[in-house]
Amino acid sequence: MNDLTASSFAPLSDQQHGEAIARPSLSYWQDAWNRLRANKRALVSLYIIIGLMLFTVFGPVVWPIDPAIQDIDQISQPPGTDRTAILVSDYEPWFGTPGLPGTGLRLAERATSQAVRLQWDALDGANGHRLYRNLFPIGPELSYGIPMAEFLNNDTLYFEDRLDLQPGRFYYVVVALDERGLTTDRYQFISVDIDRVTTLAEALERGLIDESDSVQIGDAIALALHPLGTDYLGRDLLARLMAGARVSLFIGIGAPFLFVLFGVVYGSAAGFMGGRVDQLMMRFADFVVALPFLLFMILFKIAFGIGPGESGVFPMLVALVVLLWPSTARLVRGQILQIREQGYIRASQLLGAGTPYLIMRHMIPNTLGVILVTVTFAIPSAIFTEAFLSFIGMGVAPPTPSWGSMSNEGIKTMLTTPHELFFPALFISVTVLAFNLLGDGLRDALDARMRNVE
Amino acid sequence: MWLYILKRALQGIITVWFIATATFFAMHNVPGDPLTNDRAMTETTRANLESKYGLDQPITTQYLIFLRNLSRGDFGISFVQENREVNDIIREHFPVSAILGVLAVVFAAIGGVLFGALTALYRNRLPDYLIMFLVILGISVPSFVVAALGQLSLVSLNTLMGFTVLPVAGWGTVMHMLVPALVLGLSTMAYLTRLMRSSMLEVTSSDYVRTAKSKGVPPTRIFTRHQLRNAILPVVTVLGPAIAAITTGGFVVELVFAIPGLGRYFVEAVQQLDYTVIMGTTVFYGAFLVFMVILVDVVYGFIDPRVRLDL
Amino acid sequence: MTAGKENVDSGIPLLTVENLQVEFDTYGGTVQAVRGVSFSVDQRQTLAIVGESGCGKSVTVQSIMGLIPTPPGRITAGSARLRGHETLGRSTVGGKQIRGAEIGMIFQDPMTSLNPTMTIGDQIAEPLQVHRGYSASDAFTEAIRLIELCKIPEAAKRARQYPFEFSGGMLQRAMIAMVLSCKPSVLIADEPTTALDVTIQAQILDLMQELQKETGMAIILITHDLGVVARMADEVAVMYAGKVVEYGSADDVFYHSAHPYTVGLKEAMPMNDPARQHVLKPIDGSPPDLFAPPAGCGYCPRCPYAMQICSERQPQGHNLHGHHFASCWLHHAKSGRKPETIFFKDAR
Numbered sequence A: 001m002n003d004l005t006a007s008s009f010a011p012l013s014d015q016q017h018g019e020a021i022a023r024p025s026l027s028y029w030q031d032a033w034n035r036l037r038a039n040k041r042a043l044v045s046l047y048i049i050i051g052l053m054l055f056t057v058f059g060p061v062v063w064p065i066d067p068a069i070q071d072i073d074q075i076s077q078p079p080g081t082d083r084t085a086i087l088v089s090d091y092e093p094w095f096g097t098p099g100l101p102g103t104g105l106r107l108a109e110r111a112t113s114q115a116v117r118l119q120w121d122a123l124d125g126a127n128g129h130r131l132y133r134n135l136f137p138i139g140p141e142l143s144y145g146i147p148m149a150e151f152l153n154n155d156t157l158y159f160e161d162r163l164d165l166q167p168g169r170f171y172y173v174v175v176a177l178d179e180r181g182l183t184t185d186r187y188q189f190i191s192v193d194i195d196r197v198t199t200l201a202e203a204l205e206r207g208l209i210d211e212s213d214s215v216q217i218g219d220a221i222a223l224a225l226h227p228l229g230t231d232y233l234g235r236d237l238l239a240r241l242m243a244g245a246r247v248s249l250f251i252g253i254g255a256p257f258l259f260v261l262f263g264v265v266y267g268s269a270a271g272f273m274g275g276r277v278d279q280l281m282m283r284f285a286d287f288v289v290a291l292p293f294l295l296f297m298i299l300f301k302i303a304f305g306i307g308p309g310e311s312g313v314f315p316m317l318v319a320l321v322v323l324l325w326p327s328t329a330r331l332v333r334g335q336i337l338q339i340r341e342q343g344y345i346r347a348s349q350l351l352g353a354g355t356p357y358l359i360m361r362h363m364i365p366n367t368l369g370v371i372l373v374t375v376t377f378a379i380p381s382a383i384f385t386e387a388f389l390s391f392i393g394m395g396v397a398p399p400t401p402s403w404g405s406m407s408n409e410g411i412k413t414m415l416t417t418p419h420e421l422f423f424p425a426l427f428i429s430v431t432v433l434a435f436n437l438l439g440d441g442l443r444d445a446l447d448a449r450m451r452n453v454e
Numbered sequence B: 001m002w003l004y005i006l007k008r009a010l011q012g013i014i015t016v017w018f019i020a021t022a023t024f025f026a027m028h029n030v031p032g033d034p035l036t037n038d039r040a041m042t043e044t045t046r047a048n049l050e051s052k053y054g055l056d057q058p059i060t061t062q063y064l065i066f067l068r069n070l071s072r073g074d075f076g077i078s079f080v081q082e083n084r085e086v087n088d089i090i091r092e093h094f095p096v097s098a099i100l101g102v103l104a105v106v107f108a109a110i111g112g113v114l115f116g117a118l119t120a121l122y123r124n125r126l127p128d129y130l131i132m133f134l135v136i137l138g139i140s141v142p143s144f145v146v147a148a149l150g151q152l153s154l155v156s157l158n159t160l161m162g163f164t165v166l167p168v169a170g171w172g173t174v175m176h177m178l179v180p181a182l183v184l185g186l187s188t189m190a191y192l193t194r195l196m197r198s199s200m201l202e203v204t205s206s207d208y209v210r211t212a213k214s215k216g217v218p219p220t221r222i223f224t225r226h227q228l229r230n231a232i233l234p235v236v237t238v239l240g241p242a243i244a245a246i247t248t249g250g251f252v253v254e255l256v257f258a259i260p261g262l263g264r265y266f267v268e269a270v271q272q273l274d275y276t277v278i279m280g281t282t283v284f285y286g287a288f289l290v291f292m293v294i295l296v297d298v299v300y301g302f303i304d305p306r307v308r309l310d311l
Numbered sequence C: 001m002t003a004g005k006e007n008v009d010s011g012i013p014l015l016t017v018e019n020l021q022v023e024f025d026t027y028g029g030t031v032q033a034v035r036g037v038s039f040s041v042d043q044r045q046t047l048a049i050v051g052e053s054g055c056g057k058s059v060t061v062q063s064i065m066g067l068i069p070t071p072p073g074r075i076t077a078g079s080a081r082l083r084g085h086e087t088l089g090r091s092t093v094g095g096k097q098i099r100g101a102e103i104g105m106i107f108q109d110p111m112t113s114l115n116p117t118m119t120i121g122d123q124i125a126e127p128l129q130v131h132r133g134y135s136a137s138d139a140f141t142e143a144i145r146l147i148e149l150c151k152i153p154e155a156a157k158r159a160r161q162y163p164f165e166f167s168g169g170m171l172q173r174a175m176i177a178m179v180l181s182c183k184p185s186v187l188i189a190d191e192p193t194t195a196l197d198v199t200i201q202a203q204i205l206d207l208m209q210e211l212q213k214e215t216g217m218a219i220i221l222i223t224h225d226l227g228v229v230a231r232m233a234d235e236v237a238v239m240y241a242g243k244v245v246e247y248g249s250a251d252d253v254f255y256h257s258a259h260p261y262t263v264g265l266k267e268a269m270p271m272n273d274p275a276r277q278h279v280l281k282p283i284d285g286s287p288p289d290l291f292a293p294p295a296g297c298g299y300c301p302r303c304p305y306a307m308q309i310c311s312e313r314q315p316q317g318h319n320l321h322g323h324h325f326a327s328c329w330l331h332h333a334k335s336g337r338k339p340e341t342i343f344f345k346d347a348r
């Protein structure tokens, strides 16, 4: 205390005083933006959404593959890079190899996507055999797979499979038949790994090589690249996801913007006019709300009809707008009534401001936050609706891809080639997740009640 | 109270009329005449339909006929299946959907309240993070993917065990119902969990819970006597829309699990453009949903004293 | 208003709070809501805590009750002793529950402070069931008696009603009935009348005084209405930015105010005393940000008497006469100005 001097007790100057009183104050939007930036989940979601937009818009530039082109060498291929096919000589018929070494069900030569040549010895007490092919080993239910051939005597003990062969592992089962041609419980099975091959003629035809290339039997020929694999028609999944993103995001973002816009116009009209008109308008909105949403989406889709060559994107957009506007209209009307009551408007009306000006000056800033949050939450539900409708076959018409229709196709081959379902489903889920989290973040950031807490 | 119920019921009937009207005009906007479609239709069906709906008469007459039939509870005859009444179709397939739906709503409500309360109690701790992660997943993954995953896990389970623990598809026993109902209720459960969590948190930081604490009421009693009931109220108010979501979500689950419910039948009718079935089921579903919402509101009135005494 | 300052049994005050410090962790940082608060209160006495909202009054009393939500809250130092026994971090003293049984509390907003889905009677009966082991029906009967005691007409009917059927004043009476059910030795009232009409305010305050006379309980009354202080208080603690800046008997604090903030408060309050009519002068500015408490006196930016030292160092506490205490550099020996000479020259 001894260091205290008389000057310590001199009055504080006005300027020092002023500095001490002033505090930085942030505008509403700056404040909200700071809040949003502090929310890691929302920020990451925002980046994901920006990434998705880039993927949709610039993806086709980087990966200019036609999503409709079929690559019949690679059907339902999982993701992978640099696949090759071995060049083989042209196909020649085969009728068993006499004196083939080994016993039981066995391969006569290397199994290729051209042909799988199987030979076996007659099973004990068999009066004939039936041959099955399967993608799975024999399960607990003794499911052998698809019957491929049946021989009602023991003369033919070989079989050549040329049906729809894909590189990968197949399981073949030969089952002994009794004298009446019924299956017995005696069987043998073999697992076969099939290599992808191609002939010179095929390779030329598909443009994998050209005349000038010097290639020999046994050479490996590179096939077209499909980073995310192909679908059941051999179409490039990445290209289709990009094309599908255009449809899904167009509907997902376009519809909410349109119905919110319509809702804002309708709601502010009702709010401003007030009285009878307001009552009537809002009663109508109540009825529209009561319509069961998905059923009427379906109904409207039918009512619009899809002509040949149309994708059905536009009818879906219209149906979404027709059914979803009332919630925004209610919200905006409520806000406007509230603002009117608070007397902002009356004060400015006294100063002679016109109605459009009033809307610009007072409504928009006061309501924009809520509307922004509404749009953000409406996007995932619109994307879901598109996916749902496409899934039950009422959405976007093939061949136009959308994430929903791709999932619908993928689900049929879910057990054998899960990637065809996985990627579109992943894109839907990540997009919906990102918009949901961003919506949460925005709501928290814009919620004025929370401004001084936390 | 009774007056209130009566008023709501009247409102409900007007709403159903609106739904029916919208359905009628939407369907009449369909391009082409339903009877001159290239669809194979026998002479008997055609004759039946023409006389019954006055299809050669102006649209207002047709509308009046439609309304008259509707008021008698007659939804008409299928266009595709000869001489099959839509009422029969509904009577046959709706109970299946209803059982599935009720089971799903029960799963969703119990699960939502339970998990929501749990996350709020363990706020910002491991159970909260874990459940909320699953909830976010449940909200973000489309229903058909959940259904596919459900089926996939059933297949794996059966393969793993070496026998059929639970059937992968079909209908008939309780065993057939469990997984589809769970799958169907899942996204609603996720939604209710979120709602219950925020409602619980709000109640937990409410003034009256603070009052209860200041009275020295032990935590378990605060939870049961003060928090639970108040926190459940908002959950009850959204049960109506939740039932609607589950009903339409049933379409997908019924398709994927091959369940012979009305939803699957509706989707098939849509794909075959079976007009009367589409109109009939739409109006039926619409009426069902409207009255479920009213029912939920009335039940809410019994739970919340503020509303109960107001009615 | 007889300031009966008699230590009845043991010579120690009924409730003593010393150097209480409370923090909250928030996204914006740590808020030091209470920064070393001390006071004491005795049987049959009323202590008023006054100060602007946000200065830490509620946090102080809620700490004593163990009502601070933890996290985000944290009591970092200090003690609160009831009859010499520590209460912080404990739920019982001498085998008796602190909350509800030893200390009762009523809150500012009676509308939200009662459970909306439970009848008033049940809520009043609840402490009896919890602390006294009453059966549900006995507790309810007793609740009706308590409602009568708090002058609510038609008690039996009222007990079966829900909070939304009550007016604000009636609800606050019900709150008081609830708190009194277990005869606490201390009643904490956190702005009990702020939300009520003026006429109702007076009735509630009368009721509290009457009940204090009957039961001999101590009352800690939080308010920012100096009129209420003048009417009720024996002792006054003036809080600012998480600290007690002036403390003393009601007469001392009112008529010999020793802190610029107290003076500012008085000038900002309408007084019912016609002899002292004056122009209302609100205090400019707002309290300091408790995220980063100032190095010097928290009141410095708003204080008309601020000196160089005030912005640099925390003022020390100065005992004036008796137990009157103020924390302001003006009282320092080296300060050239004496408060008595600048505040209310008419006072003495």
Ligand SMILES: Nc1ncnc2c1ncn2[C@@H]1O[C@H](COP(=O)(O)OP(=O)(O)O)[C@@H](O)[C@H]1O
Pocket (backbone or CB within 6 Å): A454, C024, C025, C026, C031, C033, C051, C052, C053, C054, C055, C056, C057, C058, C059, C060, C069, C072, C073, C290
């Ligand atoms: N739960 C909480 N979380 C964060 N900060 C809090 C919390 N409760 C109180 N505070 C902080 O403590 C300070 C004092 O609050 P309080 O005691 O309620 O003031 P009052 O004097 O008006 O009763 C406030 O400024 C607030 O920032």
Ligand code: SF4
Pocket (backbone or CB within 6 Å): C259, C260, C261, C297, C298, C299, C300, C301, C303, C304, C305, C306, C307, C310, C315, C327, C328, C329, C330
């Ligand atoms: S210490 Fe200085 S700034 Fe603080 S109240 Fe006293 S005179 Fe004013």
Ligand SMILES: [Mg+2]
Pocket (backbone or CB within 6 Å): C054, C057, C058, C059, C190
């Ligand atoms: Mg307070």
